[in-house]
Amino acid sequence: MTIDLQEEPLCASVEARKAEVLIEALPWISRFYGKTVVVKYGGSAMEDPALRASVIEDLTLMAYLGIRLVVVHGGGKAISALMERLRLPVSFRDGLRVTDDAAMEAVSMALVGQVNQGLVGAMNAFGQVAVGVTGSDGCTLKGEPVSAELGRVGTVTSVNTHLISCLMDEGYVPVVAGVAMGADGQLNVNADLVASEVAGALEADKLVFMTDVDGIYLDYPACERLVSCLTTDEAARLAASGELTGGMLPKVEAATRAIEAGVGRVHVLNGTFPHALLLEVFTDRGVGTMFLPAGEGSQRDGASAPPEP
Amino acid sequence: MTIDLQEEPLCASVEARKAEVLIEALPWISRFYGKTVVVKYGGSAMEDPALRASVIEDLTLMAYLGIRLVVVHGGGKAISALMERLRLPVSFRDGLRVTDDAAMEAVSMALVGQVNQGLVGAMNAFGQVAVGVTGSDGCTLKGEPVSAELGRVGTVTSVNTHLISCLMDEGYVPVVAGVAMGADGQLNVNADLVASEVAGALEADKLVFMTDVDGIYLDYPACERLVSCLTTDEAARLAASGELTGGMLPKVEAATRAIEAGVGRVHVLNGTFPHALLLEVFTDRGVGTMFLPAGEGSQRDGASAPPEP
Amino acid sequence: MTIDLQEEPLCASVEARKAEVLIEALPWISRFYGKTVVVKYGGSAMEDPALRASVIEDLTLMAYLGIRLVVVHGGGKAISALMERLRLPVSFRDGLRVTDDAAMEAVSMALVGQVNQGLVGAMNAFGQVAVGVTGSDGCTLKGEPVSAELGRVGTVTSVNTHLISCLMDEGYVPVVAGVAMGADGQLNVNADLVASEVAGALEADKLVFMTDVDGIYLDYPACERLVSCLTTDEAARLAASGELTGGMLPKVEAATRAIEAGVGRVHVLNGTFPHALLLEVFTDRGVGTMFLPAGEGSQRDGASAPPEP
């Protein structure tokens, strides 16, 4: 009989340091336990394999830490890549992909069959938390075409939260692809819009847009004045004064719309920074720009601090 | 003020005939209320648009009639079509598609992004009942490769029924694509096998294989002796005696396996007959071949009759 | 070993026609799934055995199709018949049965012990859906006497929906007899009134009065102008103008009261037309007269059409 003996002693300093990091997160874990968070996942953080792996870890960990989490993802590069392999013409108008019936078929194949399933599979390597959901599943998203020229590009006319709420009640994370049900088939809906609409319908506590920039800059494209915290009325005044310009406006408008639909906080952060999501949620180091409802005061510290004991 | 008056009288005979048909179904409706039925949907009934529409109506109606329904679908033609458009080589060995990584990507895009979403969308045109599910969603199906030559062709090593049971409890119909989670990515699993495994894991009351033949024939390929009803021990004896041959054996084996896993009845029927599914379930006209557990008697009438008052 | 073979081929046209009828009903089934419907069952449709059988089939089918159904029934003929056998004097004042203590005993015996149990038993021949309920059961209906002369004829002073809601939650159909609890024993309450009060208390989606006429006629007793659809304010104007007269007024008032108590739609239809109930609910052929809340527009088609896909 050979008994299994401990051979090396514990190295107190290294091991304890690990534990300390977990413990430092405790006030934030306590704060977000049971809260609803919608994450729009997109941009470079979807393309780069290492970043992608880090985001998937962050999302999975958030789910295990008791957050009611919904992930909404884009997939523009995968769609364009498939359309090119299928020799379908790729064209955009005002930033929106012209989507005829053949393109819509490619959108669904790439977004649902490839990107969504890839995310779900990667998250479920750590457990059994993720479930892919499209707008058609349980009639979650209904929409209508934006315009005749854009074909099957759609807006969201209604969100039925029953399916995703049921899934969250059972401990699952719905991973939502931006495809809606139209009157005669699928519609291609911008993922930012889907995230805003879903977060609003759920009256989420937090909506996070993962982007390729560090947040909202004043006087963009100069990248010198990164806004840490902003109320919706401040945002309106800055837009009126011309300090918020160009590329910044769509994100500001999406954030404002979500806040007005009842979302507690909206964040715009840089998804290319490793574990940006986790750092934002579970440490005292705010990342990117946070939007608050008008009148809640614009001091980041007060809003983001962990609860006092 | 214009009051809306009734203009044409009721035509008693026509209207009443409609009502009679609904009423005739009552004993069967009562019988299957709350029962679990798994339907493997495939073959020509997926390709022909009119047949497809008729199957979708049948499935949706079954859901509204209180059946706990799971649909498992194939999609071989759509997969081959996409692979050809993508210039990927299409080859089969022993009836199974050789599936390298590139082929697997095409399988997922066609099966999940196209066929599954098409079925879900078509069923939800009548309500909000269908939800697409793959083996990755909630780790529903785990598998492992069959052989090195077949690449990502997989068997099912475990079925986690938690997600599909939750969905049925909430009134949804899970529509399952034959893609399983393997150790390092997706696996392509035969839909008949998925249907058998899911039905067994759920201890379903009924499993229905929709095929392109009328049922199980003795002395096949002669199509003269169509079996109406068969116990698993009779099937074993007929296989041993050589009366069950060739193309019939895989279905017989799948049915036998499902019965042994606890499924109450297994049906093999011809999906190309319009509304075959509905006729099988809700009328006294049995369609195709029904398998029963050994020892339950092979009289179709007794097994399929509605309950006496 | 004798194997059970299929002998006759499917006759496509006949069988398929049956299936088509079921399928035609699908949009209406989807529409009423989970909705609350109260049916007042009375008149000739209770007396004629064939009609009675057809109503019982309709009610049972409605229950299996997912409707939360309450049946309220009368039983005047059965009561009078029993009173005559018991040599009790039968007399009416303003259409209400003079009900002394001996008569009340006969009312309860005939209505609860005979008519109610007969309906429950007939419905349960198809399953186990019906449960008889009186006003005393769970204190469902409390009432007080209308007047000293009428004895134990009562109005409804309160409806306690707890018992019938529990029963519907468990999948049962409460079959309600018009007997209420008074301060010192049972009261005999008109079934139309019970149906209105129960439908109002449940805020039912639909209340259906089965009568012996085709609906509400203008210029009654002329039976030429049958109203298809009517808002409550139109009804008030027609009553004021004298176009609604005599025998029509009680039904109009009952319908108006129910709408005002929160019922979505009230129907007056001819119970002597076979399967009138099923045709009203599950086909596009409206039967009889439908009342809507003031201001909802009086176009039947809009109100009764199945949901667009």
Added chain:
Amino acid sequence: MTIDLQEEPLCASVEARKAEVLIEALPWISRFYGKTVVVKYGGSAMEDPALRASVIEDLTLMAYLGIRLVVVHGGGKAISALMERLRLPVSFRDGLRVTDDAAMEAVSMALVGQVNQGLVGAMNAFGQVAVGVTGSDGCTLKGEPVSAELGRVGTVTSVNTHLISCLMDEGYVPVVAGVAMGADGQLNVNADLVASEVAGALEADKLVFMTDVDGIYLDYPACERLVSCLTTDEAARLAASGELTGGMLPKVEAATRAIEAGVGRVHVLNGTFPHALLLEVFTDRGVGTMFLPAGEGSQRDGASAPPEP
């Protein structure tokens, strides 16, 4: 402003005595809280108004004290009285009422429409606890005829406890009339049999038969040796030895059958003693005869004592 002042002082001795009685019951209340008790109510205690009032109080109190209570009642006198008023022949064979179709109609009217509703109404004068249930309601009792000569006299072939369990879960007391569903209409079932079958199907903790005698006597009709406590094997030996005779045997057999079906204790007590039921359940004064399973020891004290602190 007139303030309401206390005028008479508390009379300590009288009031405190009342409280003491409530407190004395506490160990028994604790013991039976949440337990399932089936009471067969019948005999003289149904006919005498004062006894009837006392039984109804006992039953209602038991419900409020947290006992899951089912009441099964007879009604032979009411049935015979109605049959005589209707000039129907009243005859018995071996103690069972010969029940042709006309008699069955009278049974249902008297038992369900009169006796059952009377009990339910009287219990609900104290709250909203009682709900009348027949064998037809929710298919609770199915039966088949005993013999051709007895007509619609039935045995119980199955008990479906779903409805009565649901009612008890919601805090109601099912009050069950002895009418079962047969293949072609109602059957008249002996209430003792119904009580045994229901208690067995519920695996009740206690079944109480209220009779007109003090319990089981040895050497009956001599009323000198009243048995306090008896195991089923002792009962079998006493029957074999001839000490249990004649009128005592049916009760002994019913009690034995119930114990064998899983009921914990069966009591035979004298319902003509005021509040016999309450005294049996909530005081240390056992009343009548208690049956126990073979092998549990026949010492009443041990079985009936309240739990030690």
Added chain:
Amino acid sequence: MTIDLQEEPLCASVEARKAEVLIEALPWISRFYGKTVVVKYGGSAMEDPALRASVIEDLTLMAYLGIRLVVVHGGGKAISALMERLRLPVSFRDGLRVTDDAAMEAVSMALVGQVNQGLVGAMNAFGQVAVGVTGSDGCTLKGEPVSAELGRVGTVTSVNTHLISCLMDEGYVPVVAGVAMGADGQLNVNADLVASEVAGALEADKLVFMTDVDGIYLDYPACERLVSCLTTDEAARLAASGELTGGMLPKVEAATRAIEAGVGRVHVLNGTFPHALLLEVFTDRGVGTMFLPAGEGSQRDGASAPPEP
């Protein structure tokens, strides 16, 4: 074989009298079934062993009779006794115990470790109903210090009812000690205040203060005019007129605050009268003083009578 025979006959008069007392309570039992009652237990009734036993019986019985019961207790004598044994200085300011850190430790040991556990253990001698709860458990009570001089004497800043509601849903009686969570440790909170705050947060139907006087007297300390019933506006007028004085005012203010927080009735009664609690709740003999909301009328009879049948 020795059969256990009944030896002594039932003494009808004695036994029946016991039953009558239980039955007399029935209307009150019915009235309070499912209602929420908070009892502040303190004063001499905690010190005298016989009174203490009687209160514990009353509380346990109330729980078994279906009342959702919360007990809040004091323990001043036990605290002082422990402090003296530990040689800690005991001093009061304005009736509140000066509580430094050492005193707080003694408060917690005596109140939680001794008094609370004693009550819980005594109640559970009759079953398994009681569960001790402090302000720290589940963060039920948060508070802050009253003043620097009083040290750890606290007010209640928030009541989290989640834990006590869960316990009552499961059939338990929370027994609450007056210790709250402060920012840096425990706080000593007056039990009257805790009872008021908890009753208000639960919107209790009834709050009962057990004291050492018979209720609220006018012109106290004269004990001649004991108020039976009082609305909050009457109380305000009596206080303004000087008829309510001195020792009576704190109770009047606590009662008024509770009524204003949504409590239905507040009682002040003499806990030294045996079973005062039971007599108040379950007999027609009101005890002490009852407070009602302004405008509900001050006739005790109307408010305290059992429901009419």
Added chain:
Amino acid sequence: MTIDLQEEPLCASVEARKAEVLIEALPWISRFYGKTVVVKYGGSAMEDPALRASVIEDLTLMAYLGIRLVVVHGGGKAISALMERLRLPVSFRDGLRVTDDAAMEAVSMALVGQVNQGLVGAMNAFGQVAVGVTGSDGCTLKGEPVSAELGRVGTVTSVNTHLISCLMDEGYVPVVAGVAMGADGQLNVNADLVASEVAGALEADKLVFMTDVDGIYLDYPACERLVSCLTTDEAARLAASGELTGGMLPKVEAATRAIEAGVGRVHVLNGTFPHALLLEVFTDRGVGTMFLPAGEGSQRDGASAPPEP
């Protein structure tokens, strides 16, 4: 208007390192999610303030990470300290405290009123997770005296898990003091025994004993051969061979008993190592000695490794 701008850039390496540590824990978090773990907390880790703080953090974090956690604590030093302040004699026999009535009072005051409340308050500084529970609460632990000489030292005769299971279902952590209900008052029960009994009754996945030694040593008191992993049959053989001796035997016996009662794994670890609990559960560095059921193999790696993807 002053907008809040970000001032310092993220220091990628430091922040990312924190995130990495969280992510490293993911496989273990996934593995223990929803599992039941009982921790016996005692020894030096209760006395040293820094160690105590670290254990409280570990326990709170485990609760937020989805573990169904029960904490059982001792408190010998606090009891002895109070007894000395109260001048009560402190004596032990065979390691058990001689506990007369006065000593039992001190045990309850120190253990329940001081130690338990201190732990609950400290854990709830991070949220609202902890609820103090004693054996009396909900009759959780019943016991009987060990011997006359030891007075109120008790064994556990039954564990009623209803209360602690309810609390865990609601997300709370029961913090259990080792006091049981005896026939005539409280009993002082060894916390190791309580932990074993509770873990066995819950069929916990893991039971952890926090001690002052590194685990189980062979040839103790030599501390050279620390066992890493041991099956219960190996333990029995080592005890028989004399390699397990003296101080080690009680822990080995407690662990063996727990395994035999259905606990999955039992750990003995050194609570004086900071965050030993967290390191054991959430890293790949096993700490101390792990017991497994006989026949499960004694390779630590296999048992403690996270699930493969």
